[in-house]
Amino acid sequence: MPWVEKYRPRKFSEIKGQDEAVLKIKDFLKNFGKKKKAMLLHGPPGTGKTSLAHVAAKENKFEIFELNASDLRNREKLRTILKPAIQQKSLQNDNKLILVDEVDGISEYDYGGVGELLEIIEGTTYPIIITANDIWDKKFNLLRKKCEVLQLKEIGYDIIKSVISEISKIERIEINDDFTTELAIKAKGDLRAAINDLQTLSKIKDYLSIILDERNKETDIFNSLRKVFKEKPTNETLGVFDSVKMSIDDIILWVEENIPAEYSGKELARAYDLLSKTDVFRGRIYKQQYWRFLVYENIFLSYGIASVKKDAKTGFTTYKKPTRILQIWMNNQRTVYKKSICEKYSAYVHVSKKRAMNEFPVIKQILKANPLIQKELKLEDEEIEYLRL
Amino acid sequence: MVSSIWTERYRPIKFSEIVGQDNSVKRVEALTNSLNIPHMLFAGPAGTGKSTLALIVVKELYKENWKENYLELNASDERGINVVREKVKNFARTKSLGNIPFKIIFLDEADALTPEAQQALRRTMENYSATCRFIMSCNYSSKIIDPIQSRCALFKFKLLEKKDVEQVIYKIAEAEKLTINPAAVEILYEGCEGDCRRCINILQSTASISPSITAELVATIISNTKPRDIKVVLDYALSGDFQKAKEKLLDMMLRESISGQDVIKAIQKEIWNLPIEPTMKVKLTEKTGEIEFRIVEGSDPFIQLQSLLASFVLAGLGKE
Numbered sequence: 001m002p003w004v005e006k007y008r009p010r011k012f013s014e015i016k017g018q019d020e021a022v023l024k025i026k027d028f029l030k031n032f033g034k035k036k037k038a039m040l041l042h043g044p045p046g047t048g049k050t051s052l053a054h055v056a057a058k059e060n061k062f063e064i065f066e067l068n069a070s071d072l073r074n075r076e077k078l079r080t081i082l083k084p085a086i087q088q089k090s091l092q093n094d095n096k097l098i099l100v101d102e103v104d105g106i107s108e109y110d111y112g113g114v115g116e117l118l119e120i121i122e123g124t125t126y127p128i129i130i131t132a133n134d135i136w137d138k139k140f141n142l143l144r145k146k147c148e149v150l151q152l153k154e155i156g157y158d159i160i161k162s163v164i165s166e167i168s169k170i171e172r173i174e175i176n177d178d179f180t181t182e183l184a185i186k187a188k189g190d191l192r193a194a195i196n197d198l199q200t201l202s203k204i205k206d207y208l209s210i211i212l213d214e215r216n217k218e219t220d221i222f223n224s225l226r227k228v229f230k231e232k233p234t235n236e237t238l239g240v241f242d243s244v245k246m247s248i249d250d251i252i253l254w255v256e257e258n259i260p261a262e263y264s265g266k267e268l269a270r271a272y273d274l275l276s277k278t279d280v281f282r283g284r285i286y287k288q289q290y291w292r293f294l295v296y297e298n299i300f301l302s303y304g305i306a307s308v309k310k311d312a313k314t315g316f317t318t319y320k321k322p323t324r325i326l327q328i329w330m331n332n333q334r335t336v337y338k339k340s341i342c343e344k345y346s347a348y349v350h351v352s353k354k355r356a357m358n359e360f361p362v363i364k365q366i367l368k369a370n371p372l373i374q375k376e377l378k379l380e381d382e383e384i385e386y387l388r389l
Numbered sequence: 390m391v392s393s394i395w396t397e398r399y400r401p402i403k404f405s406e407i408v409g410q411d412n413s414v415k416r417v418e419a420l421t422n423s424l425n426i427p428h429m430l431f432a433g434p435a436g437t438g439k440s441t442l443a444l445i446v447v448k449e450l451y452k453e454n455w456k457e458n459y460l461e462l463n464a465s466d467e468r469g470i471n472v473v474r475e476k477v478k479n480f481a482r483t484k485s486l487g488n489i490p491f492k493i494i495f496l497d498e499a500d501a502l503t504p505e506a507q508q509a510l511r512r513t514m515e516n517y518s519a520t521c522r523f524i525m526s527c528n529y530s531s532k533i534i535d536p537i538q539s540r541c542a543l544f545k546f547k548l549l550e551k552k553d554v555e556q557v558i559y560k561i562a563e564a565e566k567l568t569i570n571p572a573a574v575e576i577l578y579e580g581c582e583g584d585c586r587r588c589i590n591i592l593q594s595t596a597s598i599s600p601s602i603t604a605e606l607v608a609t610i611i612s613n614t615k616p617r618d619i620k621v622v623l624d625y626a627l628s629g630d631f632q633k634a635k636e637k638l639l640d641m642m643l644r645e646s647i648s649g650q651d652v653i654k655a656i657q658k659e660i661w662n663l664p665i666e667p668t669m670k671v672k673l674t675e676k677t678g679e680i681e682f683r684i685v686e687g688s689d690p691f692i693q694l695q696s697l698l699a700s701f702v703l704a705g706l707g708k709e
Contacts, residue, residue, distance in 0.1 A: 252692070256691075256692055256695065260631050260632050260635065264629075264631070264702075265629075265702065265703065265706055266703060266706075268631060268699050268702060269696075269699040269700055269702060269703045271699075272692075272695055272696035272698075272699035273696055273699070273700075275692060275695075275696060276680075276683070276688070276692055276693050276695075276696035279683075279688050279689050279692045279693065280683055280686075280688055282688075282689075283683075283686060283687045283688045283689075286687075287686075287687065324639065324691060327639065327643060328643060331643040331644070346463075346466070348394070348397070349394060349396055349397055350440045350444070350461065350497070351440075351463075351497075351586070352463040352465045352466050352497060352498055353463070353465075353466045354465050354466065355435065358648070358651070359587065359590065361613050361645070362587070362590045362591055362594045362610065362613075363590060363594075365594040365597055365598075365610070365613075366394070366590065366593045366594050366597055368597075369597030369598070370393055370597060372393040373393045373394055376392060376393055376394070
């Protein structure tokens with residue numbers, strides 16, 4: 001089970017970092033009927049919009065009735081499903097809460113969808129909660145007027161950090177404080193992303209030992225980068241990376257990550273120009289097996305990139321560890337199902353896996369909508385689940 | 390069993406059903422009827438009927454035994470030429486079933502093999518020529534080395550024309566009870582760029598939302614498949630925020646698994662919509678061309694694209 005589900009809040013008290021929003025939503029439900037009939041919850045991804053709606057329903061013992069943007073596209077479907085739901089009182093339960101999730105999924109071609117939603121708000125006898133990331137598009141002008149608008153803030157990094165620490169305790173992951181901090185900062189206010197990252201990383205057993213190992217190498221590379229980025233080049237600059245115990249490919253990644261931290265404008269462009277030429281020579285070495293090209297790789301990467309600045313730079317800069325490889329790796333973990341689906345699909349319809357991956361957005365919609373195809377391709381439950389995400 | 394995937398359900402099963410490739414199809418049909426085919430090379434863009442034609446040939450020759458006598462390999466998916474050789478070897482070892490004295494190996498996207506790998510493949514073709522015929526497909530015949538080309542009969546496939554695509558669309562629309570208007574067909578045709586597979590996939594994708602296919606709906610589906618955010622990336626770069634542009638680029642490429650080549654294609658097109666001087670557009674296009682060349686040559690797409698973004702930052706400052 002994905003941890004984001006496992007640790008989804010069940011009570012108001014479990015919702016972290018959104019105290020004000022919790023009060024407002026309680027108030028909205030308590031006074032329903034007196035004011036506007038719908039509440040528009042908006043805010044960046046992973047701030048708890050959907051969770052908030054579900055908890056609100058649960059705490060008030062409301063039955064929840066959920067729609068998403070693709071349902072709104074289809075008027076027929078809406079009429080048949082939703083209208084009776086709005087009008088009839090449900091048998092077991094007196095009260096319902098209608099949740100329209102991710103309304104900004106309505107595309108610019110679906111004005112009809114927004115219109116439908118406005119009609120529903122007009123006619124409802126039950127409270128409606130609508131969630132969205134961005135509501136400032138003009139297509140939502142009317143909707144904003146019809147709803148009470150409640151903005152959710154990005155979740156503070158300290159709160160994210162405490163949630164991650166808590167989960168790692170329950171899941172028995174040994175994780176040090178620096179690393180939790182790093183994860184929390186990287187999440188940029190998106191709690192869901194942070195929990196997902198934690199779960200992904202927990203699968204690599206010795207991830208933490210890898211990190212510690214890297215720490216030792218870092219002092220060397222920091223010093224070398226400082227020389228390249230801060231000082232005017234001298235002949236010594238040519239050997240600046242010699243003492244670093246990393247492959248030149250890794251050093252390229254470090255330089256790539258940190259150029260924007262020091263250079264801007266013209267210097268930035270020239271530095272990247274040289275870095276891209278370094279990369280061109282790297283490719284030529286592999287292709288031709290002509291190792292003398294290493295000379296050019298090395299000169300551009302050290303002296304070349306040092307030479308682009310007009311004046312020596314002062315001040316202290318914290319250089320960042322290259323994140324790209326880790327990001328690629330984590331992304332691959334997230335897309336394993338996409339790959340396995342494409343594998344099954346491509347074998348079946350005589351195309352390459354690569355092509356299936358390229359056309360996945362179209363294919364996904366086809367597979368998602370048709371259980372017969374899912375059966376035909378023998379998709380596993382996890383794969384079908386992935387399609388729904 | 391009839392497939393629920395339309396590209397399969399409506400895959401032509403007779404020579405006469407393939408649209409837009411009359412010339413090649415007629416020649417291949419004649420060869421097939423003679424029950425003896427040479428090695429063949431099918432060259433042409435994606436989704437124009439190469440795999441389909443190969444399948445028809447095989448089914449015509451072997452009838453119900455076709456599966457035993459046919460091996461399909463995709464050069465871009467197999468890990469290296471050795472895997473290809475190994476599979477060919479195992480397949481070619483046994484005799485064909487029925488009265489045709491050879492089996493058929495279909496090697497799709499053969500131009501994904503490096504020239505060295507193609508040399509190795511050429512040896513394999515020679516070694517098994519007594520028991521096997523090769524049908525190879527590629528996008529560009531120029532990417533296939535001469536020794537292989539000279540061993541094959543070459544058949545060219547062209548992009549489907551509007552009337553061909555229309556014919557396919559209306560046939561499917563009728564069979565699937567879809568309503569579709571000419572405006573929607575037009576957008577579908579433009580969006581698929583002459584690629585029949587893509588056309589059918591977009592049609593099915595649209596139909597999975599609603600059986601009445603409108604131009605708007607098709608446009609939505611198509612816009613969902615394009616690297617949409619490229620404009621955002623370039624806007625950040627032009628406004629001088631390199632860091633944001635870089636983050637967005639990486640995020641977009643990873644999240645939607647867009648290749649470096651697709652990104653650069655989108656950038657090249659987007660340059661013409663940017664609010665910059667004509668001379669600047671040309672300069673950026675020059676740079677874009679160089680970067681595309683490097684990526685095709687095998688350079689690291691992230692590094693190359695970042696260097697391109699840095700040029701956009703300069704363009705935004707009004708400098709070179």
